[in-house]
Amino acid sequence: MSIIKPTRRGLLRTSAVAGAGLAMPTIFTGSASAYMNEPTGSSVTLGFNVPQSGPYADEGADELRAYELAVEHLNGGGDGGMMNTFSSKELKGNGILGKKVEYVTGDTQTKADAARASAKSMIEKDGAIMITGGSSSGVAVAVQALCQEAGIIFMAGLTHSNDTTGKDKKANGFRHFFNSYMSGAALAPVLANAYGKDRKAYHLTADYNWGYTTEEAVRESTEAMGWETVNAVKTPLTQTDFSSYIAPVLQSDADVLVLNHYGGNMINSLTNAVQFGLRDKLVNGKNFEIIVPLYSRLMARGAGENVKGIFGSTNWHWSLQDEGSKAFVKSFGEKYGFPPSQAAHTTYCQTLLYADAAERAGTFNPCGIVEALEGFEFDGLGNGKTLYRAEDHQCFKDVLVVKGKENPTSEFDILEVVEVTPVEQVTYDANIPQMGGPEATLGDCNPGA
Amino acid sequence: MFGLRKSDSVLLLIVIALTVFAPFILNPFPENSVMAQFNAGYPDLMQRLVIFGIFAIGFNILFGLTGYLSFGHAAFLGVGSYAGVWMIKLLTLNVIPAIVVSVIVAGAFSLLVGWISLRRSGIYFSILTLAFAQMSYALAYSVLTPITGGETGLQPKVADPRILDAALEEGVTPRANLFGMFMNDSYEMVVGGWIFTFNVGYYIAAICMVFAFYLSIRIFRSPFGLMLRAVKSNQQRLNYTGIESKPYTLAAFVISGMYAGLAGGLLVAMDTQAGAERMFWTASGEVVLMTILGGAGTLIGPVLGAGFIKYFENIVSKINANILETWFSFMPDGISDLFVGLIYPFIGKGWHLTLGILFMLVVIFLPGGLVQGGQKIAGMFKNKKDGSDSATSSASAAPAE
Numbered sequence: 001m002s003i004i005k006p007t008r009r010g011l012l013r014t015s016a017v018a019g020a021g022l023a024m025p026t027i028f029t030g031s032a033s034a035y036m037n038e039p040t041g042s043s044v045t046l047g048f049n050v051p052q053s054g055p056y057a058d059e060g061a062d063e064l065r066a067y068e069l070a071v072e073h074l075n076g077g078g079d080g081g082m083m084n085t086f087s088s089k090e091l092k093g094n095g096i097l098g099k100k101v102e103y104v105t106g107d108t109q110t111k112a113d114a115a116r117a118s119a120k121s122m123i124e125k126d127g128a129i130m131i132t133g134g135s136s137s138g139v140a141v142a143v144q145a146l147c148q149e150a151g152i153i154f155m156a157g158l159t160h161s162n163d164t165t166g167k168d169k170k171a172n173g174f175r176h177f178f179n180s181y182m183s184g185a186a187l188a189p190v191l192a193n194a195y196g197k198d199r200k201a202y203h204l205t206a207d208y209n210w211g212y213t214t215e216e217a218v219r220e221s222t223e224a225m226g227w228e229t230v231n232a233v234k235t236p237l238t239q240t241d242f243s244s245y246i247a248p249v250l251q252s253d254a255d256v257l258v259l260n261h262y263g264g265n266m267i268n269s270l271t272n273a274v275q276f277g278l279r280d281k282l283v284n285g286k287n288f289e290i291i292v293p294l295y296s297r298l299m300a301r302g303a304g305e306n307v308k309g310i311f312g313s314t315n316w317h318w319s320l321q322d323e324g325s326k327a328f329v330k331s332f333g334e335k336y337g338f339p340p341s342q343a344a345h346t347t348y349c350q351t352l353l354y355a356d357a358a359e360r361a362g363t364f365n366p367c368g369i370v371e372a373l374e375g376f377e378f379d380g381l382g383n384g385k386t387l388y389r390a391e392d393h394q395c396f397k398d399v400l401v402v403k404g405k406e407n408p409t410s411e412f413d414i415l416e417v418v419e420v421t422p423v424e425q426v427t428y429d430a431n432i433p434q435m436g437g438p439e440a441t442l443g444d445c446n447p448g449a
Numbered sequence: 450m451f452g453l454r455k456s457d458s459v460l461l462l463i464v465i466a467l468t469v470f471a472p473f474i475l476n477p478f479p480e481n482s483v484m485a486q487f488n489a490g491y492p493d494l495m496q497r498l499v500i501f502g503i504f505a506i507g508f509n510i511l512f513g514l515t516g517y518l519s520f521g522h523a524a525f526l527g528v529g530s531y532a533g534v535w536m537i538k539l540l541t542l543n544v545i546p547a548i549v550v551s552v553i554v555a556g557a558f559s560l561l562v563g564w565i566s567l568r569r570s571g572i573y574f575s576i577l578t579l580a581f582a583q584m585s586y587a588l589a590y591s592v593l594t595p596i597t598g599g600e601t602g603l604q605p606k607v608a609d610p611r612i613l614d615a616a617l618e619e620g621v622t623p624r625a626n627l628f629g630m631f632m633n634d635s636y637e638m639v640v641g642g643w644i645f646t647f648n649v650g651y652y653i654a655a656i657c658m659v660f661a662f663y664l665s666i667r668i669f670r671s672p673f674g675l676m677l678r679a680v681k682s683n684q685q686r687l688n689y690t691g692i693e694s695k696p697y698t699l700a701a702f703v704i705s706g707m708y709a710g711l712a713g714g715l716l717v718a719m720d721t722q723a724g725a726e727r728m729f730w731t732a733s734g735e736v737v738l739m740t741i742l743g744g745a746g747t748l749i750g751p752v753l754g755a756g757f758i759k760y761f762e763n764i765v766s767k768i769n770a771n772i773l774e775t776w777f778s779f780m781p782d783g784i785s786d787l788f789v790g791l792i793y794p795f796i797g798k799g800w801h802l803t804l805g806i807l808f809m810l811v812v813i814f815l816p817g818g819l820v821q822g823g824q825k826i827a828g829m830f831k832n833k834k835d836g837s838d839s840a841t842s843s844a845s846a847a848p849a850e
Contacts, residue, residue, distance in 0.1 A: 052766075052798035105769045107798055112602050112724035114762075120493035120720070121763055124646075138600040142722055145604050149622055149721075150633070163601055207591035209600035237590065439608050446622055 035365045036151035036448025037127045044099040044364065046071070046351070047106065047128035049119050049143065050157065051135050054110035055263055058298050059135040059343040063157055064105065065336055066344035067132070070351035073331070074101045081331040085324040085380035086352060090359035097358055108134055112142035119143050123150050129364050130155060132350050135343060137161030137210050144173035151448015153366050155350035158343045160262075160294055162213040165394035167436030171445040172366055174373055174393045176353065177346045178426070180210070181434055183293045183313040184217030186399035186421035191311065192225050195256065195289055202254035203232035204245055204269060206261050214260045214293050216434060230254040235261070235269070242269040246276045255283040258291045266292055267302040274306040295402055297341050300414040307404030307414065314400050316345040316382055317417055325382040339412050349381045353388075370445040385423070391430035393442065399426050457666050460748060464662050468655040471495055472645045479642030486772060487764060492635055492648035494763050496719045498756045499651070499658040500712050505739040505751030506658075506665050507708020511701050512737070513746035514674060516681035517567070520575040521582025522736050524562070525706040527589065527728030529555035529713025531596070534603045534723045537625060541613035542605070544625050544632070544653070544718035548711065555710020556703055563702035567695055570684065582733050589725040602724035625721045627653060632719050650719045657715060658752075661708060666748055668704070677701050742811055744818025753819045761804045768796040 039045070048067045051060035072078045076093030083091050095101050104126045106118030115134060122128040131147055132155035134140045140159035147154035148170040156164055156175040160183070165175045191199075201222060205211040211234070219229050230252050235245055246269075249257055257278060261269050273279075273290055281288040295312035318329045318339035328348065332340040340348075353373065361368035374390035383397035402415040431438045453461065467474065475498075476490030489495070508522050529551035536547040566577040589597040597603055605623040617623060624631050632650030668674050676697050679687050687694050717723055726732070735758065743754025773792060777785035795803045815821045 053801065057798070104767065105797070107766045107800075111726040111729075112722065113727055116720060116722065117493060117497065117763060118767070121491060121767065124491040124493055125488070136600070138602060138724060138726075141601040142604070142724060145722060146720070149624060161601070168601060168604075209594065209598075212594075212599075234591070236587065238587075441607065443607060443622060444619075 034447070034449060035367075037123065037129050039099055039127070039129060039364060042099060043102045044096055045122075045126055045128045046101060046103045046354075047119065047122035047126065047131040047133075048103055049106045049108055049115060049122065049131055049133040050347075051110045051139075052105075052107040054108075056110050056135040056158075059158055059296070059341070060108070060133075062298075062341045062344040063133055063135065063347040066332070066340060066348040067103065067351060069332060069335055070348045071101050071103055072335075074351070074355050078335070079327075079331050082324050082328045082348065082352060082381055085327050086356070087379040088356045088360070090356050091352070096355045097362070097364070101355070104128060108139050108143075110136050110139060112138050115139040115143050116146050119146055120150075123147075123152055128152070130354055132354070133157045133347065134159060137164055138208075140164045140175075141168045144168065144170050148172045148443070148446055151366055151446045153354065153369050155354050157347045157350065160214070161210040162217065162434055163209060163436070165392045166213075166434065167440050169392050169394075169436075169440060169442050171370060171393075171442040174350070174353075174388065174395075176350050176395045178313075178315050178397070178399055179394065180214040180217040180293070181428055182217075182399050182426040183214065184219075184221035185426040185428070186313050186401055187218065187291070187293060187311065188221035188225050189421070189425065190401045190419050191222065191227075191256075191291065194311070196286070197226035199227045199256050199286070199289075200230045200252075200254045200284070201227050201256045201258055202230050202249050202252055203258045203260060204242070204249075205232060205234050206237055206265050207234040208237055210262065211260045213434070215258075218258055218260065218291075218293050220434070227256070235265070237265065239265065240268050242272040243276070245269070246272050246278070249273075249278065250276065250281075253283060255286050256289045256291060258293065260293060262294055262296075263299060264302070266299050270303050270306050270310070295415060296343070297412065297414060300404060301411060308406055310404045311418070312402055314402050314415065315342045317342065317400055317402060317415060318345075318412070319415075319417065320382060320400075322380075322382060322384065324380045328382060345382060352381070353378075366447050367445040384420075387423075389430070391442075392435065396423050396427055398423050451663065453666060454670070457670065457748075461659075461663060461666060464749065464752070465659055468499065468659060471498075471651070471655070472647050476643060476645055480644050481642060483776065486768060489760055489764060490646060492633060492646060492651055493720075494759065495646075495648065495651045496654050496715075497759050497763070499654045500715045500719070501736075501739065501755040501759050502752040503654075503658050503661045503715065504709055504712035504736055505743065505755040506661050507705040507712070508736045509705075509740050509745060509747075509751040510665060510668055510677075510708065511705035512740055513751075514669070514677035514681060515698050515701050517570065517698060517702070518575045518737065519566075519578040519702070519705075519733075520730070520737065521562070521578035521580070521585075521733050522705070522709050523728050523730070523732035524578075524582035524585040525555040525559050525709035526713040526716070526732070527585060527723070527725070528558045529710030530717045530723035530727055531589070531603060532710075533714040533717035534605070534721060537605050537611075537623075537717065537721055538603075538609040539612065541611055542623055542625055543613075544627050544714075547625070547718055548657075548714035551714025551717065552707050552710040555713060556707040559703050559706020559709075560699070563699050563706065567698050567702060579730060579733065582728055583730055586725055586728040586730070589728060597723075597725060599725070602722055604722045623721075625718050654715050654719065657711060661711065662748070662752070669748060673697070673700070738808060742808060742818055744820030747818065747820045750818050750820040757819065758804065761800055761807075765796055765800040765803055766798070770797070 050063045073081045073083050108115035119131050130153045135158040137159045140156045144154045154173040162180045203215050205215040259269050278288050290310050292312040295314045300307045329339050357369045357372035361372040373388050376388045379385050386397040399421045400417050401419045403418045405416045408414050472490050476488045478484035478488050532554035533547035533551040536550045540546050562581045630649045635646045635648040638645045680694050739754035739758050740751045744750025773789045777788045
């Protein structure tokens with residue numbers, strides 16, 4: 001076994017020999033430049049890696065629209081959108097650091113393997129300096145790890161699981177979107193106000209990673225406020241008919257049903273629950289209620305009438321009336337003819353934040369970007385005052401608690417903002433067990449060379 | 450050579466030459482030309498081409514020789530991948546234990562699945578294997594989350610034990626290596642406008658592929674291979690002559706499962722991450738497509754089919770509307786818009802559509818796959834030369850169908 005048990009010294013020696021042998025004619029990739037894919041020409045390439053096929057293709061299409069808009073604005077086209085309201089004034093509309101912004105796109109297919117293949121080709125073939133996008137946590141975690149290894153910055157798109165900036169956080173990865181913990185923390189007080197502190201909750205949880213973290217977050221924050229969790233049942237991700245899971249809810253003495261489901265799952269389970277008449281029931285002398293921790297407009301549209309009056313949380317909503325949101329909705333609406341979704345918003349912000357960090361750092365070097373983004377406080381991007389926390393590269397900002405609108409006026413006007421939970425309430429310590437505890441570390445930034 | 454007949458030796462040498470010179474062959478266009486979009490000579494894709502080549506070669510040993518259509522082969526690839534990542538996490542960042550254990554674990558799992566599934570044949574066998582694969586997928590995705598990482602997959606962490614390795618330096622990301630050579634180390638050769646990339650990981654995978662290909666030739670030409678062909682042509686008659694066919698089919702199943710495990714182990718070695726999607730039924734379907742597209746039962750066919758599909762997935766899916774516009778920008782506005790509009794559905798997310806159309810064309814006009822197409826072209830040249838029809842005499846690539 002001694003052959004495959006290299007000591008550190010032996011390993012170094014062999015690698016030095018192998019390196020010298022291979023490097024003799026010219027050089028290894030990367031050692032020519034200070035960092036991976038250093039842009040040398042008059043342009044810089046960003047990689048937009050979004051699901052164009054598969055279950056989240058709608059979200060992906062909206063993300064891509066936002067990216068294209070952001071690139072247009074960065075290059076000085078259009079009306080400048082949120083660049084005008086952004087608190088940092090480094091971006092001048094002349095690209096990033098004077099280089100014209102170009103981009104390549106890829107299809108993640110909402111599969112970690114496909115997403116990594118696509119990201120790798122952007123890095124290895126197209127020389128992308130930053131990868132962004134994705135609309136599921138599995139993909140985000142996988143691509144983030146890849147970027148860490150390759151020495152590229154990853155700006156996460158739509159990913160809500162705690163793990164992205166918790167258990168699986170990486171120094172080269174950043175997330176603007178909120179997470180399960182924040183959903184739970186934001187929802188709990190609103191629920192206590194609306195439904196009282198003496199409730200019995202029944203959870204149906206999609207049987208995968210995001211479901212677990214969301215259930216955990218909602219449970220902990222509602223239990224802390226006095227609710228009791230009667231039961232938590234895991235449902236297969238591929239389930240389309242939830243009747244067999246709803247029936248036992250009727251038998252239990254629970255008076256609240258929490259659906260930790262997303263996308264098609266949520267549409268089906270909510271529809272089933274409403275069809276079973278859960279919402280007209282009286283249990284323990286209280287009205288039976290349903291809660292959906294993570295809402296998206298695209299999902300709400302799928303569930304139609306059934307979302308009326310149901311509470312949930314969301315990262316951003318186009319009906320917000322601050323200057324940033326208004327500017328973004330206006331330029332997005334003018335270009336595409338309809339209001340942007342929260343996925344579009346978060347990806348647009350991420351692109352701007354990256355560009356701004358590069359301007360402030362004066363370099364595209366990932367380590368410079370990391371330094372510029374860590375602890376960066378900004379405003380004017382639609383969520384109010386926001387902090388990119390240095391400990392876990394998670395954005396901390398106000399969280400919106402929304403409710404299905406009783407009288408929607410259009411197919412986009414489905415949700416109404418009930419309350420904006422201030423950022424203090426959703427802030428947590430970076431080392432709490434839900435986020436992987438103290439052993440989850442960012443590591444060091446990797447410039448790849 | 451190496452116990453091969455002459456035509457097989459020639460084929461093996463061709464495959465060796467193709468894999469060695471792949472960085473040149475796959476990068477035919479200069480870096481800054483418009484056609485650079487179609488270059489495939491970057492490390493990740495080259496690695497994938499040979500790894501899925503191995504997967505398809507293995508699948509072909511089962512499907513091409515015995516005719517048993519397994520619709521769950523991706524499960525073995527996935528199980529191999531998970532085993533590989535665990536070796537990297539627990540033992541060492543060196544890829545050799547990972548690859549070896551992947552093959553062994555996938556072999557053991559395929560023995561179990563094969564032992565049960567091979568009690569039936571035909572469509573029932575396909576359904577059984579499909580069921581096993583979907584079961585593995587569902588388990589990996591949710592129930593077995595502590596072992597497989599569930600949705601977010603499994604990847605090496607700084608805090609992993611790695612009992613054979615010395616501790617990593619502070620802040621260093623764990624990366625797979627072969628005695629200190631990292632898989633993504635490359636040597637770039639700049640010749641005029643061309644950049645040719647020679648990647649460590651690619652050549653490791655390519656060596657495995659050449660070995661796998663050699664082994665598959667030996668199996669095809671062995672008495673064991675002949676017995677498998679007998680199973681395909683008439684299993685009942687074989688049974689009536691007093692030969693129990695199950696040991697042969699089971700052996701073929703396990704061998705092809707081990708090939709899948711090798712592919713899984715290599716995938717992990719090149720890119721240290723494994724997710725459950727790798728076992729989804731579409732992944733199992735893909736290897737069937739690769740084999741049929743290239744030519745089931747031929748030696749080189751599956752490799753060609755794998756290359757064809759992976760090329761499309763990675764190259765065509767990345768062409769977007771912007772790139773189209775630059776292609777047609779020399780035309781007057783209206784006409785260029787028309788061309789962009791016509792081609793747009795077939796690129797980017799439409800790569801599935803393009804691939805589907807090509808697959809249909811191949812199946813309808815070249816039932817023997819791409820190999821048959823090659824033979825037809827070769828036959829045309831030969832006919833011109835000596836006027837005799839010798840298209841089918843190239844024994845090395847004759848389809849068993």
